[in-house]
Amino acid sequence: MKSLFSIFLVFFLSKGCSQEQFISDVKISYGANSRGFHRTIQIENKTFSVINTRDGKPEVVELSDEQWNQLGKLYSKIDLKTFNDLEGPTMERAYDGKAHANLSIQNKDKTYTTKGFDHTIPPAKIKEFVDYINKLADDSVVKNPVLGSYSVEELLSNDVSKKEYFISFDAEKVSGFMGCNMYSGMYKLQNESISFGPMMSTRKYCENAMENEALWFKASTEVASFKMENKTILLYNNENKLILKATKK
Known part of the structure; x- marks a missing residue:
């Protein structure tokens, strides 16, 4: 009788404490957005899906049993209980x-949402979980070496490091600021080739602040190749002349 009770207790505890059961009972959404970056991760009904572009469609990531258990x-x-305060x-x-990133958890009729955090720098209490789901998302896509947001340091041999110019790449779009207009x-x-399509911009007029912007809009049509040196991107034209140098923020 005692051994039967022990078997029942072990079965009950393993059933009640099943971590996979817990996560399969909820819907988890992670979102991160900036002018040059977009990511949405959703976990629901043992399905892990990722969107890495602003207008993209969800891509289902096949996870192993080991990854689901983790x-x-x-x-x-x-x-x-403390999730909404994170x-x-x-x-x-x-x-x-x-x-700007957020994590939300929908459990039956209740939804819990953090107060927001920087992508890759989540609150300590959920850091392990957020880091892991982002790693799964990163590993699921072909790496694009230029993804990210960069501070522009040099434009056509001109030092512009103090101008607060930036350039950002998401999966398909480039965006940025060169003194006046977004x-x-x-x-x-x-491979190592890169080309830009026509640039669209806002239509502000900024006195004495549009020269470099005009240079960039013209030079961007001549960009033909790039190199990555650690966190720095270098853009060149067909004659291997440096057009732009920028370092990841």
Whole structure:
């Protein structure tokens, strides 16, 4: 009788504490957005999906049993009682240094949402979980070496490092600021070749602040190749003349 009770207790505890069961009972959404970056991760009904472009469609990521078990283990450490009060330790998102991120958990008729944090710098209490789901998302796509937001340091041999210019790349679009107007356009990447389509921009007039912007809009049509040196991107024309140098924020 005692051994039967022990078997029942072990079965009950393993059933009740099943981390996979816990995570399969909820819908989890992670979002991160900035002018040059977009990511949405959704976990629901043992399905892990990712969107890496602003207008993209969800791509289902096939996870192994080991990865699902790890997800369940990390999810079981999250305390929903304090979840709505969680806020990131840094504020780089306030000046576009990082994408603005949020994590929400829908459990039956209740939804829990953090107060926001910088992408890649989540609150300590959910750091393991957020880092892991982003790693799964990163590993699921072909790496694009230019993705990210960069501070422009040099434009056509001119030092512009103190101008607060930037250029950002998401999966298909390039955007940025060169002194007056925000701009955006499409780009194509193949091996070490890169080309930009026509740039669209806002229509502000800024006295004595538009010369470099005009130079960039013209020079961007001549960009033909790039190099990455650690966190620095170098853009060249067909004659291998340096057009732009920028370092990732």
